[in-house]
Amino acid sequence: MKKTSLIMVAAAILILGTIISPGTVRAKAIEEEITVTPVRTITPEEESIISSSAVKVLRHIAQARADIHAKDLKHAGGELKQALTLLDIIKAALPADKVKDHIWVAKKHLSYENTEEVVPDMIPIYASLDEIEDIVPVSKAREHINKARKNLKRGNKKGATEELELADESLIYAEVDLPLDYTRKHIAGAQAFLAKNDPEKADEALNTAEDGVRFVAVDIYSPVTQARKSLLKASRDYTAGKLTAVKKDLKEAKISLKKATKTVDAKTRTGVKKLLKAIEAVEGKVDKGAKETGRDIKGVYEQAKALTLKAVDMFHTSR
Structure with a gap:
């Protein structure tokens, strides 16, 4: 069973790599203005992967709970590890994660480059924001990115870094991100209870975790x-x-x-x-x-x- 699940995980990763494509970007005079062309909404293929992966997470949680009741805590722990791996796959399918990666790169560059050299890093950030506007509120993030770019042009490294951090924080309120974080939190809690040999509380945590991933599996098709x-x-x-x-x-x-x-x-x-x-x-x-x-x-x-x-x-x- 474990081998089969790992094969499914690997297959999902390969599929994800083929369907998530970068946005098309047009830049006019980077120093003055950055323009992006809106590219796409989340695709039906991505919806399918997110939903089907969420269902697989539910299966792993259900199996872990069954293992707990059968007093096979070791196997339950293995199921939870696979559930967390699938949650990572779902998160990787979300364009919001790509924006966060671009923001991280810009912040890292700011730690050792001058501000002018970091201005081009704004281009993929703007492009990625356009990609996710159908599933994530991005207006606040854009405001912070605009301010970050202005600070970069003014040579204000500290101000640019702060605005990039605020932009990153503003992207957490998504239909999928929030329930997934909720689910991950309770799976981690269940793992901690298993480590303490407290299967009853672990089962309670997993019962709660199921709500979050069930929300993802259903809401994306609502x-x-x-x-x-x-x-x-x-x-x-x-x-x-x-x-x-x-x-x-x-x-x-x-x-x-x-x-x-x-x-x-x-x-x-x-x-x-x-x-x-x-x-x-x-x-x-x-x-x-x-x-x-x-x-x-x-x-x-x-x-x-x-x-x-x-x-x-x-x-x-x-x-």
Whole structure:
């Protein structure tokens, strides 16, 4: 069983390496302005890997709990190690992790290079932020990166470092990151209890850990999450002048939201209905091709993003 699980882990790593591609970047006069081209949303393939890996984590946790009840604590420990390995794979599939890596590189360069030499490090950071805007709130991170770049140009190494650190911290509130951190924390707690030969508390910790990874496995395919993705695509298609595609995107968003009204709680349902009305209001403006309509579509997308993030907040605060 262990050998099979390790093979699955290795296969997942290979798959991840083939589907996560770098963003396309256009830089005009690095010293003056950095411009990036939005590249993509999280792909269906990545969704599948995140969700299926989360389910495998659940299996390892369930097996560990079964081992605990069978008093096979050694095997339970092995299952938890494999669960943590899979959590690392899920995290590696998230573009947010790439942004953090780029920020880390910039901070490291600042420790031994002058500020002007670090300015080019901002390019991949901006590009990576564009990649993750559909699953992570990035406005605060962008503000800090903008300030970091200004400090770099002014030769303010300390100020740039502080802003980079703040940017890094602002990227932790994602639909997947938060539940995964929650899960990892409780798996680590279970490992500690096993080390102390306290299987009862280890089992309790794992029971709690299951909630976080179950949230990841299910929420990534939730109707509200899918509607948000359609609205992001609508915003980008409108910017590109693809009006027929925009209409299709908005229609798909409405279909997802109508499904959501049948499954979400009462409070979320109110938000979903408001979102449906907002989409209907903007649908009739698409053919005009006005800039205001583009802003309206982006606004509707922001509403959808806020709605999905509320689900994360509800999960986190209820724990």
